[in-house]
Amino acid sequence: MTLEENYLENSIxxxxxxxxxxxxxxxxxxxxxxxxxxxxxxxxxxxEAEQLFGGRGYPHPSVFRQxxxxxxxxxDVLSSELDAHGFDEDPEPSLDEMAASxxxxxxxxxxxxxxxDRVLSKWLAAFLDHGSAKWxxxxxxxGFYAAWRGVAPYDGELPNCTSPSDLPDxxxxxxxxxxxxxxxxxxxxxxxxxxxxxxxxxxFIKQRASxxxxxxxxxxxxxxxxxxxxxxxxxxxxxAPLEPDEHSTDPVExxxxxxxxVWLTAWEKSHRSRLLEQVSxxxxxxxxxxxxxxxxxxxxxxxxxxxxxxxxxxxxxxPYETHGYAGFFGIPMRYRGYDADVAVDACPPxxxxxxxxxxxxxxxxxxxxxxxxRWQGVLDAGKQLFKTLKSNTATAFSxxxxxxxxxxxxxxxxxxxxGRVYDAAHDADHAPAHHEFCExxxxxxxxxxxxxxxxxxxxxKVEYAQTAFELMGWEEFARLVVFTGHTSETTNNPxxxxxxxxxxxxxxxxxxxxxxxxxxxxxxxxxxLRDHGIDIPADTVFLAAEHNTTTDEITxxxxxxxxxxxxxxxxxxxDLAQAQDRATAxxxxxxTDGTDDSVRETQRRAADWAETRPxxxxxxxxxxxxxxxxxxxxxxxxxxxxxxxxxxxxDPEGEALEAIMAGPLVVTQWINxxxxxxxxxxxxxxxxxxxxxxxxxxxGVFQGNGGDLMTGLPLQxxxxxxxxxxxxPLRLTAVIHAPVDQxxxxxxxxxxxxxxxxxxxxxxxxxxxxxxxxxxHYQADLEWESTGSERTPAEPPVQAASDD
Numbered sequence: 001m002t003l004e005e006n007y008l009e010n011s012i013x014x015x016x017x018x019x020x021x022x023x024x025x026x027x028x029x030x031x032x033x034x035x036x037x038x039x040x041x042x043x044x045x046x047x048e049a050e051q052l053f054g055g056r057g058y059p060h061p062s063v064f065r066q067x068x069x070x071x072x073x074x075x076d077v078l079s080s081e082l083d084a085h086g087f088d089e090d091p092e093p094s095l096d097e098m099a100a101s102x103x104x105x106x107x108x109x110x111x112x113x114x115x116x117d118r119v120l121s122k123w124l125a126a127f128l129d130h131g132s133a134k135w136x137x138x139x140x141x142x143g144f145y146a147a148w149r150g151v152a153p154y155d156g157e158l159p160n161c162t163s164p165s166d167l168p169d170x171x172x173x174x175x176x177x178x179x180x181x182x183x184x185x186x187x188x189x190x191x192x193x194x195x196x197x198x199x200x201x202x203x204f205i206k207q208r209a210s211x212x213x214x215x216x217x218x219x220x221x222x223x224x225x226x227x228x229x230x231x232x233x234x235x236x237x238x239x240a241p242l243e244p245d246e247h248s249t250d251p252v253e254x255x256x257x258x259x260x261x262v263w264l265t266a267w268e269k270s271h272r273s274r275l276l277e278q279v280s281x282x283x284x285x286x287x288x289x290x291x292x293x294x295x296x297x298x299x300x301x302x303x304x305x306x307x308x309x310x311x312x313x314x315x316x317x318x319p320y321e322t323h324g325y326a327g328f329f330g331i332p333m334r335y336r337g338y339d340a341d342v343a344v345d346a347c348p349p350x351x352x353x354x355x356x357x358x359x360x361x362x363x364x365x366x367x368x369x370x371x372x373x374r375w376q377g378v379l380d381a382g383k384q385l386f387k388t389l390k391s392n393t394a395t396a397f398s399x400x401x402x403x404x405x406x407x408x409x410x411x412x413x414x415x416x417x418x419g420r421v422y423d424a425a426h427d428a429d430h431a432p433a434h435h436e437f438c439e440x441x442x443x444x445x446x447x448x449x450x451x452x453x454x455x456x457x458x459x460x461k462v463e464y465a466q467t468a469f470e471l472m473g474w475e476e477f478a479r480l481v482v483f484t485g486h487t488s489e490t491t492n493n494p495x496x497x498x499x500x501x502x503x504x505x506x507x508x509x510x511x512x513x514x515x516x517x518x519x520x521x522x523x524x525x526x527x528x529l530r531d532h533g534i535d536i537p538a539d540t541v542f543l544a545a546e547h548n549t550t551t552d553e554i555t556x557x558x559x560x561x562x563x564x565x566x567x568x569x570x571x572x573x574x575d576l577a578q579a580q581d582r583a584t585a586x587x588x589x590x591x592t593d594g595t596d597d598s599v600r601e602t603q604r605r606a607a608d609w610a611e612t613r614p615x616x617x618x619x620x621x622x623x624x625x626x627x628x629x630x631x632x633x634x635x636x637x638x639x640x641x642x643x644x645x646x647x648x649x650x651d652p653e654g655e656a657l658e659a660i661m662a663g664p665l666v667v668t669q670w671i672n673x674x675x676x677x678x679x680x681x682x683x684x685x686x687x688x689x690x691x692x693x694x695x696x697x698x699x700g701v702f703q704g705n706g707g708d709l710m711t712g713l714p715l716q717x718x719x720x721x722x723x724x725x726x727x728x729p730l731r732l733t734a735v736i737h738a739p740v741d742q743x744x745x746x747x748x749x750x751x752x753x754x755x756x757x758x759x760x761x762x763x764x765x766x767x768x769x770x771x772x773x774x775x776x777h778y779q780a781d782l783e784w785e786s787t788g789s790e791r792t793p794a795e796p797p798v799q800a801a802s803d804d
Contacts, residue, residue: 025695027497031674033674178235312636330468346511491607518542689716739769
């Protein structure tokens, strides 16, 4: 790489730093769209993002007014916050002031830059297509710039481009040619403006180019250098300005915290106060007198907010314990299901997959295997024939005449009888589920073909099992332990993966649960765990399960349960059905006017192709509690709280807590801010109404027929109607049950966490069990404030707060 090329690459990397990464729809990952600004205070970040992207950073004044009038904002807390920031007015005049300061929306006008966006978006959609196009853009394997250079002369919208020879041979050469009249010191500013013009496409390219395992990137490479070379050449042909508008680079004045953030903080502190009232002192664990005191089963769920509701109802129907753990169950794996076309990374995006796991048919399940393959073969042949006839110009008219009546009947059934369609799709007699005849390939099996080795070595199995139990603070095991992943079920929904497990990168969590269950049932693993102080009783059996968050059905993968545990499983299955009834009754209250059969209503929603809101997903998420279940057991948290099991008494060195804070806490912040920004400005940080969305290339959606790739959640996932948000846009409140000095020491070792806290992206409270469960609120610079409003410095170690 020459010095010139190195300078260009570094300039582009710096210019792209503020653009958040965007994942494809088939593995939608919720992430903070302002992740590039997390090194700045929140109010400064949203101001600069507004200048760069045009998106608002705070809820509309009408949303604050609704929260105020409904009692979600405590009057005393609000008055205190207004006074602390020098705002003397009462709440009502304050709301009026915010409403008056809202700038009127400027009329949109077509400009040369808009034309650049439109032409470029057309070629990006063609090149980045993930297999949905019938006629692919030629020469994609040569890379984006080379492929575009070959077809650009045939684009009638580019004047004076008649031959590939009219264009530089390489993207670097193109950038040098277009920018030859500009000083190098201005290049980075030009790059930043052009990368921010289409942040959706830019974020998608940034994510794809950074993923070495992406098969599409390997086959059809693209880089931000390619992107900028094509964009600036198109701008040059269309005589669009290359430099940003002079006002768009003016420094943002953000010394003072603005009035909307004062209201937001008051709302968040009001929520925190209500949450802390529910987080009661954990009860002392009774010492079992005999085996009958063991819980009937222990079920481990993802920390996902939707798990909170079903966990509460499971605990109410029988002697069950539930626990929370990140939904990939600690296994950073790349998974390929039976019949799947590609493998997927089933772990958080902040981790790299370390193991390759494949579903393989077992030798003793040939009948189910054959029945599944026959049925799937019929379905696949029908789908392929349907697709071929529908898209073939020679058969299109006869296809409509011959197939139209049957197709019309199918559409009618989906419209008028979605419940019946649901029943047909779940007919296990025709197509046994994969887990009935397959098992995950967990045993170590290296080869020289794949980048990742298959399976896990014994020491790795032991490590993952040990980590799981230590992070959750387990010291007792029931006869049944059920690792419960989660998935969602929906129809005609481009954003269906956003409803699956975020910890599994927008994929179902069942496969991860099956892997950990298989590991824990391994006798060699149990022997090694015993040497590490984890003694699993001989009668404990580990199962996997999957929670369908649309219907709240929990499917047990129990095909190999020993005969002596069959009665336990049967009872558990009955109780899970009862919990499903209760959970769906609670959830459907917020989505319908009431129904006598809530389970059937959720099944209808899952199969109804016209349903824009099959479930609420993680809408409403506002807090994250890290601590024992006793803190929140019996309390309804309305499905708004992430719950991670943790017992400080089993973690004297704080290693488990450090892992939770450095991993799940960061990921939940991503999720929370995705929902926050998509709610406060859905047009910029979300994806608008599903009604006007157009899927593009199996990678994302447009609003209308072109333009930028939309980056966030649709309006229907966040709003009850056009004016009323269902999601309360609050920044994440984290509550940790642990000694405050231990939390301080962990923060001291993690600059990223301190940055998120100091800059206001996360609000943190520690409930200190060594100080009578007194709450301490994080301020900044590793300092805490007790409920007595006294600052507690990080050094020396925290003692009980007292007046000086």
